Amino acid sequence: MVPFAGYSMPVQYPAGLMAEHHHTRNAAGLFDVSHMGQLRLVGPDAAAALESLLPVDVIDLPAGKQRYGLLLNDEGGIIDDLMFFNRDHANGGDLFLIVNGACKAGDIAHIQAKIGARCEVIPMPEMALLALQGPQAVTALQRLAPGVEQLVFMSGGRFSIAGCDCFLTRSGYTGEDGFEISVHESQAETLARALLAQPEVEPIGLGARNSLRLEAGLCLYGNDIDTSTTPVEASLNWAIQKVRRTGGARAGGFPGASKILAQLADPASTVARKRVGLVALERIPVRDHTELQSADGAPIGEVTSGLLGPTINQPVAIGYVRPEFAALGTRVNAIVRGKAVPMEVSAMPFVPTRYYRG
Template structure:
């Protein structure tokens, strides 16, 4: 087998990396763009149509640009806990958890998923952050903990209300998984690691597969009339409607988990004992409240409000900034998220986005904008 079919990432002459599905994306008519250093499809049929198809049937996403990392060795879970605010030591085999790498100021270096597989912990990292994340962990993990980057694995996300039926048709047994549960399966002699999770607000799965077989699996799934290929554009609008953070936009190294409304990812023992980077700041914010908070924003009218727009109060005073914005096809109106001073975070409050010199009225609203349809 050709080497390029065995490894998960290739690099073109101009330095832009590709996933093992790059040729398939092009055959399917994907409009390709540079994203996090990768050549990725932003859309196939169109963002609006792909968004709606995922909400109504099943969408297949190539997320092979994300980092897959294994941590193993004595007390690997305890060592990881020293870098994050979540409880990993009590995480049961086959269970998954959302967490964040923190800097010493309590800011978020990256958000990621961690799963206990039995002998190791599997981490899935954001594409733009994965090299930095690995360097950060290697520098801080004790010598007995082994960190391995799984560069020979690709990653698919199958999302939507028909995802279970489509995947079960070729991988029997996946229907037994509940939200944030994962286990190994075999398909056509190939070892798959499948979790019931995703980042669209819909039911669905993430499938880790050997890179050399991912195109075959993707084509098999796409042969099902319920499954369409989906690009980055709809992935973004889906996660925004679901009120989910995009790293580098809604969270970054200046943002604490409490400001971002992610304190639910900090289990009771970690809140009580601390012992993670930036614990003094974070525990103080839990007790006293942060100075700013991430909120949902519903602009009036049909015009979307874009990232970077300042948020002002009724007197024109700047109280925050929009971090994500666009049109919500399922919600049927523009949707946005941003940070406002804590005193303005109450749902129903009237604020305005300052965009091109105009003040566009918005209402602070509860997240998410659409109901999340996870299988509990």
């Protein structure tokens, strides 16, 4: 157990990080991610208000669907990445947000200050969050909540699970199929024990959560993205829908829009670094904050997340390099204890994702 974001969090259980990682990839793992922040935005203007803070399409998100979003500052830097779900447009707007644990107090204050006059901002500190992840997650969960198997990736709804009133989405941060389950703190232990009683499910700690998300090529806030990185530098262009990019009344209008739209239009002259995937060509793990150099020894960037990928059994990393070194297949060197470890720029995810899309 370690302190994290004001909580005491499990890094690993007795089986250990490697066993937990493989169990999640092969069966189902249960993560306690109750340190994450949960809040609702309620009112007829909620979607338009939230859209003014994010470079993504909020207004057209159908009811019952979820989307990834980026909360930006006025320089286009990423304050946090988050998930938002449209619970109901028909009755006046009800958006459910999940934000990162270490950022939640600042995020809620920022959202309240920026759009609190346009919609009701309702923090939900009484809600716990459990993530059930892995190819057998649906097998285990549908015993307790028939009907969850009909959901597809990034959809959700209300379910009763082992007598607990839950709101869940078919999503997660491991690259696997799975579910994130919001439940009142008074029912969290009952729910967790019911899930752990299923033969497919084992408890999984923060260590394996990190190795799973890294193999999936997913950003960790504070490591791979922060207020100094823009979505374009972070190779998150896919998260900016066309309606917010070009033409029309809803293009731009978000914090840092002029900078980000310029980067999208002309990356060659406006972007100084790019986030890339890296695979080491020798069996030497390359850790966070390792310097990256060109073949002739010039500094060209830094690793932001790195470890030995348990599934692919190779050292993998996420890092930032100068754009001329970002093409797939480019060779660079990571400097580990004074030694140059050759790495190759690689496509992400490092392990194919298995989201259930129907």
